[in-house]
Amino acid sequence: METKKLNLAFVYNVRHKKPCLADEQAVAEAEFDEPVTINGIAHSLRKLGHEVYRIEANEEAYLKLKNLKNKLDLVFNVAEGLQNHDREAQIPAMLENLNIPYVGSKPLTQALCLNKAYTKKVLAYHQITTPxxxxxxxxxxxxxxxxxxxxxxxxxxxxxxxxxxxxxxxxxxxxxxxxxxxxxxxxxxxxxxxxFLNGREFTVSLIGNDPVEVLPPVEILFDHLPNNLAPMDSYEVKWIIDNPESQIQTISCPAQLDYKKFLQIKKLCLRTKQALDILDWCRIDVRMDSEGCPHVLEINQIPGIIPDPKENSRFPLAARTAGYTYEEMIHKIIKAACDRHNIPLSPALEPAPEKATNWLVKTFSGQKAFKPI
CATH class of the missing domain: 3.30.1490 (Dna Ligase; domain 1)
Incomplete structure (x- = not known):
């Protein structure tokens, strides 16, 4: 099968304000990406050799996608949607209507996972622990x-x-x-x-479909927070305390876990992905109870992927810890979608296969329960 560079539409929402609790627009745009992030992702897509068409996910997005339909091989979608409670399903629904392949889950899964209650009902049906x-x-x-x-x-x-x-x-x-x-x-x-569970908290990044690669878990740290902040991943902690100028360490990767506990969390996340029919990539937030039992808090269907390592963006941090460059991470996400749609990609873009397991050996090789893959 002949391989070629892809004609990619890159669809996104852009943030106009820095995070600030006192600014309503800043809070409303918390899920969106800053211009520097949008530019960085577009640069990496081009660096991988793809032709990139940038489309902001506003009211004009459908017509722009329709006009490009015959040119596009795939859509790399990181758009959160502009408004309403099912907004993450907006771009995927447009692409389903236009029959254009895209990265990420179907509209039903996107809408379902944005609604924390419906997500938890599905998890409970599948006997997946959640608070x-x-x-x-x-x-x-x-x-x-x-x-x-x-x-x-x-x-x-x-x-x-x-x-x-x-x-x-x-x-x-x-x-x-x-x-x-x-x-x-x-x-x-x-x-x-x-x-509220009073145990440790983690976020776990996953790439792929069959097989699924589980990246090194990131632990959210609360020990060094100011006394007036609760031990949880609040808006204040995620967007104000955790910033490049802060001296407070709020995350650690890989999380310090014994191998059996890692396998327990891994199994929980893989079951969650399957139960919700999540495709290509996601990040799952997990918290332990007082007995050390992990519970799923929520699903990040379109995880943040800020390129700058100083920003502590959690999905790229996990990928870097596993040994992947930012471009290799992006490629693996795209390849997961291309494999589903039978779209050929150049093997030259593939990261070394041992990167998927090197971090496991480095992290857990001293533990009796660990068996090299």
């Missing part, structure tokens, strides 16, 4: 007797820690109902109330 939860459509509903404080209150259909501020961790009914009311009013959507 006990309750939905609140208005602040007058009664809290279930099964729910135990402390609780965390979240908007049900937001990503990138939007709406999950430090005061979302509540310890009594007064704090709970105050926060529920605030989130329902601000985000115009139900609030998800979840039991």
């Amino acid at each position: 006990r939860f309750q939905m609140f459509y208005n602040p007058n509903e009664k809290l279930s007797r099964k729910m135990r404080f402390p609780l965390i209150v979240k908007p049900v259909s937001e990503g990138s820690s939007k709406g999950i501020t430090n005061d979302c961790l509540v310890n009594n009914q007064m704090e709970l109902y105050k926060k529920i009311g605030e989130l329902i009013e601000k985000f115009n959507q139900p609030a998800l109330v979840e039991e």
Whole structure:
């Protein structure tokens, strides 16, 4: 089969404001990428030899994609969508309509995974551990007797820690109902109330379909946070404390785990990917309970991939820890989609196959339970 460079549409949403809790536009755009990130991804796609057509995911995106339909081999989509609760499904639905192959999951999975409650219902059906939860459509509903404080209150259909501020961790009914009311009013959507797990937290990046490669887990560190911040991956921690100028270490990769615990987390993530029909790539947030049992918190269908290592973007950090360059990481994501669609790619672009296992040997080789692959 003849291989060639790809004609790629690169679809994205661009952020116009730096993260800031006091700026409503900045909070609204928390999921979007900054111009420097958009430029960096486009540069890497071109560096891999592809022809790149940049398309911002606004109201003009459909017509631009339609006009390019006969030129395109594949769409590299990192767009979060502009508005409404199923927004991550917008671009995939357009591409399904136009019959253009693309990177990432189908519209149903994209919409499902953005809704934390529906995601948790599917996980519960498949007996995949996730914290006990309750939905609140208005602040007058009664809290279930099964729910135990402390609780965390979240908007049900937001990503990138939007709406999950430090005061979302509540310890009594007064704090709970105050926060529920605030989130329902601000985000115009139900609030998800979840039991807060007091164990360690990780985020796990996955690439591919069959097989799936699990990259080194990233641990979210809370030990050195200011005393006024709760031990959780809040908006304050993710976007304000964790920045290139900060002296506070908020993440570690690879996470310090024994091999059996890593296998437990790996199995949990692979089962989650299969249960939700996730394609090509994702990042899964996991937190342990007091017994050390891992639970799925939520799914990042379109993970952030900021190129600058100083930014601590978690998916690229995991890939770097595994030994991949940024371009190799991008290539592996594209190849996962190309394999599904039978689109040929040059073997010359392939990273050395041993990179998939080198980090495992380096991290776990001293442990009795570890068996080299």
